[in-house]
Amino acid sequence: MRIGPYDVDIFSDGLFRLDGGAMFGVVPKVLWEKAKPADELNRVTMDMTCLLIRDRGGHVVVVETGAGPKLTDKQKRNFGIDTPPALLDELSRRGVRPDDVTLVVNTHLHFDHAGGNTFRDGDGVVATFPRAAYAIQRDEWHDAAAANERTRGSYLADDFAPLEAAGRLELVDGAVELLPGLWVERVTGHTRGTQTVRIEIDGRTLYFSSDFMPDRHHLPLPWIPAFDLFPLDTLEAKRTILPRAADERWVVAFTHDVPRFGRIESVEGRYRFEEIAE
């Protein structure tokens, strides 16, 4: 996908599985399982989608780093992860080495978005992308570092704490233009400090959702994960963003759908995702 000066690639770090009931919140299983079948443990399978954004000026941006290489066998079993993380291979296939990456964006710091930020090196944990700044919302950083009983299952300190010691952290507040036309924008809902990524250039917009709208099955307004800490904020964000995305014909990609780009169509009051060729 090309937009303005940027080439944007989309790929998956791999599949994982989460409880389907938690994924669809108040929606009854008889409805959600038609959209997304559950396995014998009531789990649904999802991709951990990443973006690679490059321009001709040497900027190499990685959005989301997947589950990463540090999970224990028990964690992999719990999260239904059967394959090694694909992030570095996917980058390598596109000619990108870890040293080339200039900026990493995590929409938030849950293990399935920030796990590849770091890796274990001997006794330590170090940044996977040693030259990159890691752009994270300040509130997300603080909430992850001070996780509570409700949130700590999703935050693994080794995914983000070593970035501060390495001086790689770029904490941002609210809406920030990180590169010309490339914005991160805070959307409270899934967590307090979740951010989306939006490229807007020459009247065209490419939008990466973050987990307040993790896949196309979450386009209906009340289909909101039980994981969301502020579900009514998620609802408001969807009310604001979906009409704009449809009216302005944004190209949209989701964090946990099959890696692909599409548009949001509004058909008889319902939003629908229509895939487009890259």
Ligand SMILES: [Zn+2]
């Ligand atoms: Zn997620």
